Amino acid sequence: MPVARVDCRSFAAFCQGHHAHACSIPVDELPTRMHELPKTSEPLALYANAEDLQKAAAFLTSKGYQVAQAIEWTLKLEATLQAAGLWQSGEQSQRLWQPAPLLARFVTEFMPAHQIQPEQGLDIGCGAGRDMVYLAMHGWQMTGIDYIPGALQRAQQLASSQHVTVTTLQLDLETGQDPFGAFADGQFALICVARYLHRPLFPWLKRLLKPGGVVIYQTFMQGSEKFGSPRNPNFLLKAGELAEVFAGADILLNAVEILDDGRPVSAFIARY
Known part of the structure; x- marks a missing residue:
């Protein structure tokens, strides 16, 4: 190996x-x-x-x-x-990290197959920024939102190491009010969410997507509680839930993937 x-x-x-x-x-x-x-x-x-x-x-x-x-x-x-x-010699450092496999598949498979051009993108719950930085490396103008300042700092450092620019915002997404007031309706051609679920955000995500925009959602599904966290049902997707939430969109992928530890996660890509 x-x-x-x-x-x-x-x-x-x-x-x-x-x-x-x-x-x-x-x-x-x-x-x-x-x-x-x-x-x-x-x-x-x-x-x-x-x-x-x-x-x-x-x-x-x-x-x-x-x-x-x-x-x-x-x-x-x-x-x-x-x-x-x-x-x-020199500053060139090998990249060892990888984005979520679904994001890599979106860039290499779905973008060319559906003639999706990189525009403005939003990563919700971006964490240390691997997915966001990977998308920026492939032409997307990425904004990342997270609640933890240290995570956003690491995301900026990662972007700098890959010679790309991203925008980061510290926001609490669970106040009960619209947390996306700084953004215009239809501003984003891409919204991605990984390992984060807060159902009240769903209507606002639709508002932020432009016509032809893409939503990529990968998070834990019911059944994950048998293998570890999360166990709270509020953080676990139901089978078919995303297809129902984003009904009316062109669903490009709606599958269940299994992590190495046995937890099922959604692999969902839809285009409005």
Whole structure:
């Protein structure tokens, strides 16, 4: 199985030279940049000096990662990488994170198949921003909303690392009032929601979509409570619920996907 390579030295040291397929995350930044790592099922190869190597390996192991290789950075290693054509200098850092599979499928499959052009998009409950940044990398002008300031800060840092620009807004979406007053009717050609469900928002989402706009909704369904959280029925979709909510739209995808841990999630894409 291939490994994901993480260089845990300082960024300055990384820029001076690194494994060509490595991602730069200094050891002290690991706790706040976990969203830049792959799934825990993907083994890691770490690079650092001896002290930082031990620290990084201990931290990542505690988070459920398998550290397949812990490689001390030495002059001999530099020479080996150069001889093998695997030496690279500069700021280019390998992207290890991935968006939600449904978002990747939307970009690679549904956009070309339905001639959907990137315009303004809105990510509701954007978290650390992987989906939003991925869409921005493919031409979308993305705005992300979340309640947690730290999450929005991480989203901006992720966007900067990928050389794209996103807009982030801190909003409480569950006040009982319209939280989208700053946006115009029909402003967005895309609205995406992942792992978040607050049913009172549904009417307002329709208001924000422009004609021909797309809604992508992926969140936990009834049955997830058998495997873990969430267990509150307010946070669990019913079978067929989204098709009913967005009746009248052209439903491009309405399926159920199963996560690695057994929880069912919606895979829903509809176009107005």
